[in-house]
Amino acid sequence: MEDLQRLYPIGIQTFSKIREDNFLYIDKTEYVYRMTHSASSYMFLSRPRRFGKSLLTSTLHSYFSGCRELFRGLVMEKLEKEWTEYPVLHFDMSTAKHVDKEQLLQELNLKLADYESFYGKDEDEVNPNQRLMGLIKRAYKQTGKKVVVLIDEYDAPLLDVMHERENLGVLRNIMRNFYSPLKACDPYLRYVFLTGITKFSQLSIFSELNNIKNVSMDEPYAAICGITQDEMLTQMKDDIEQLARKMDVGFEEVVVKLKENYDGYHFTYPSPDVYNPFSLLNAFADRKFNSYWFSSGTPTYLLKMLDKFNVEPSEIGRKQAKASAFDAPTETMTAITPLLYQSGYITIKDYDKELDIYTLDIPNKEVRLGLMESLLPHYVANNAEEANTMVAYLSRDIRNGDMDAALCRLQTFLSTIPQCDNTKYEGHYQQKFYVIFSLLNFYVDVEVRTPRGRVDMVLRTKTTLYVMELKLDKNADMAMEQIDLKNYPERFALCGLPVVKVAVNFDSERCTIGEWWIE
Incomplete structure (x- = not known):
């Protein structure tokens, strides 16, 4: 008998629709109660895209609208006793992506006009900040209840221009103007909640709104999304x-x-x-x-920023950092780490309480392979499709323990790639190997420290650990001599796997592997 298919809310971010149409809902309402009954009534939450920020915001909208029936059977039903209905101003800024100054102002105009049709508008209110302030005050006066302001994906208009200093400044000023009334309207506000992917500094975006509590790294809210x-x-x-x-x-x-x-x-x-x-x-x-x-969204801005900060593929993964180095405003960042972390491409893996240092790394297989597939075209020109096919065969070679066949396959493939500028250095070929071997879903690392030096690359499968030394325009004998002279295998004697030495020399004229030696 065929299993009955459950209704999954894929792409559905409206709490009322999920509950009314009986879609699967993972109960997060205990967090909603905690948020709305805390000491702070201004909160900001940063999470990567498609992690449930919009659904959380919609859940808050239903809660503050007093929709008790939507919460039947959930934790909130047991916690909340009053169910007060408040006026809610809910702004979804995800509709303002890929916009210029005029388009952003038009988008804000439509969002404000929608609520002005209900609460009215004063003819003297022209700018977005004036109109938002007027809306809040009229909603408070007309209902006798304090107002709730929900702003989802506040940074959506800014993400695509993050690497463009001039455009970022223009759009940032418009958004700062729009958000500016939130502090002045404090007497009329019950709750303010903002979500986003990135953390922009309060000075640049929220002006004097310095009373927002950032709960993104607060332990009680660790699992609020996801x-x-x-x-x-x-x-x-x-x-x-x-x-x-x-x-x-x-x-x-x-x-x-x-x-x-x-x-x-x-x-x-x-x-x-x-x-x-x-x-x-x-x-x-x-x-x-x-x-x-x-695959649900091409991280174009991420790839541009990796290029801007000259980040090599092997540098994306495991690293140690203070919280101030990654939970930091992205528009003032001097390294790629805040963007990688806040966008979900690296995450917290460990914490040293004594040193107050976090260990960050790529979260899982899906992200690691996705990143490497995105970076692959940079190293194989227009041959990315052929490269993915080659990688599949390469994976079989290495799973079978046939490194000689794998290198032969790589040699043939790399010789088909057109020569590119600024590639005649050993590090380029090292990173090319790193990206390709990472796609095999085996452990791979570069510049691995040993007591006598650094191994260019280490590849570990379920059955074998490969110690690889790479040279450019020299010879494989020289590479093998270095492995033996510095006794690199000794560093991995306790790994529980047989260690195989691999010496590779690249030929910059042919843009491929020249020769290799496996021992």
């Missing part, structure tokens, strides 16, 4: 069982694969494991594993 391991195992147990039956594997094996592909996010420390909700729901809906979150 789906935790516990939530998945309890509220989605049937979904896991159906996926296991479809794939003809056991329950535990499916959980391991879900964790490998979509888990691994932590937005503070300590924190429960958080799964990417968009990918998880899509995997259950399709009943297969795929790259859902990463």
Whole structure:
């Protein structure tokens, strides 16, 4: 008998629709109660795209609108006793992406006009800030209740121009003007909530609104967006069982694969494991594993910023940093780390309380492979499609323990790539190898320290650890001599795997591998 297909809210961010149409809802209403009954009535939450920020904002909208029936059967029903209805001004700024100055002003005009048709407008109110202030005061006067202001994806108009200093300044000033009444209207406001991907400095965006509490790294809100391991195992147990039956594997094996592909996010420390909700729901809906979150939006601005800060692919992953280095305003950043973290491409993996230093790394397989596939065209020119096919065969070669066949395949493929400028240095070929080998889903690292030097590259499969020394326009004998002279394998003697030495020389004239030696 075919399993009944659950309704998954993929692309649905409206709380009322999810509840009324019986879509799956992971109960986050305890967090909503906690937020709305805390000491602070101005809050900001940063989370990556498609992590549930809009649904959370919509849930707040329904709560403050007094829609008690939508919360039946949820934790909120037991917590809330009063169910007061407040006037709510809800602005979704995701509709203002890819805009210039005039388009942004038009977008704000439409959003304000929508509420002005209900609460009225004073003819003297012309600028966005004047109109927003007028709306708040009239809503308060007409209802006798303080006003709730919800601003979802406040930074959407700014993300695409983050690397353009002039345009960023123009759009930022418009948004700063729009948000400026929020502090002046404090006597009329019950609650203000803003979401976004990036953290812009309060000075540049919120002007004098310095009373916003950033809860993005607060432990009580660690799992406010996304789906935790516990939530998945309890509220989605049937979904896991159906996926296991479809794939003809056991329950535990499916959980391991879900964790490998979509888990691994932590937005503070300590924190429960958080799964990417968009990918998880899509995997259950399709009943297969795929790259859902990463392929749902081309990170063009990310790739531009990686280029701007001269970040090599191998530098994206594991690193140690203070919170001030990644939970920081992105428009003043001097390194790529804040953008990588706030966009969800790296996440917190550990924390040293004594040193107050966090360990950051790529969260999971989906993100790691997605990043490398995005970076691959930079190293293989227009041959990305052929490269992905080559990588599949390369993976089989290495799984079979045939590094000689793998290098032969790489030599043939790389010789088909047109020569590019500024590539005649060893590091270019090292990063090219790093990107390609990362796509195999094996552990790969570069510049690995040993007692006597640094290994150019280490590749670890389930059965073998490869120590690789790379040279440019020299010879493989010289590379092998360096491995032996500095006794690189000694560093990995306790890894539990046989260590294979691989010496590779690249030929810059042919733009491919010249010769290699495996021992």
